[in-house]
Amino acid sequence: MKLTSFITALILFTVGCTETVEKEVINTNFNHKALVATVMSLGDSGVEGSVTFKEEGTGVLVEGEFSGLEPGKHGFHIHEFGDCRAADGTSAGGHYNPSETTHGAPTDMDRHMGDMGNIEANDSGVATVEYLDETITLEQINGRGIIIHAGEDDLTSQPSGAAGSRIACGVIGVAQTHD
Numbered sequence: 001m002k003l004t005s006f007i008t009a010l011i012l013f014t015v016g017c018t019e020t021v022e023k024e025v026i027n028t029n030f031n032h033k034a035l036v037a038t039v040m041s042l043g044d045s046g047v048e049g050s051v052t053f054k055e056e057g058t059g060v061l062v063e064g065e066f067s068g069l070e071p072g073k074h075g076f077h078i079h080e081f082g083d084c085r086a087a088d089g090t091s092a093g094g095h096y097n098p099s100e101t102t103h104g105a106p107t108d109m110d111r112h113m114g115d116m117g118n119i120e121a122n123d124s125g126v127a128t129v130e131y132l133d134e135t136i137t138l139e140q141i142n143g144r145g146i147i148i149h150a151g152e153d154d155l156t157s158q159p160s161g162a163a164g165s166r167i168a169c170g171v172i173g174v175a176q177t178h179d
Ligand code: CU
Pocket: 075, 076, 077, 078, 079, 095, 147, 148, 149, 160, 163
């Protein structure tokens, strides 16, 4: 009896370990090539739009379009959390900064991974963005937040470019692609 119990326990233990290992392998096997965030108004700002992130060449192609903006520049960042629950957007946390560096422009060597600079709205309140980002990796930004700010990111002030309040928020997720 005792031996049987021991063997049963050993089998259960072995099966348990195998399942754990398989789950870890699956979780590290990130193979998505495109992500998307639908960005929605915080409060009554009326700002909305979407942005996609696609692997292209040596970087990630960032393409987006937004409406309902005041004409001019608006800070545009990836924030740490994909959490838009707070009415003022603070639930998204600070700029996504996995290498613990300083705030900067998207073209700077020292920048937060989330530093995408500014989007600039025309007189109709529409802003488009399209650039190749050499720092972002899809695996790291998946599930994190997009924030658009009321003011311009000056690209130098620490820790977040003095871009003012948060007027729109979105969550980055896996995009539907048609290969
Ligand atoms: Cu921001």
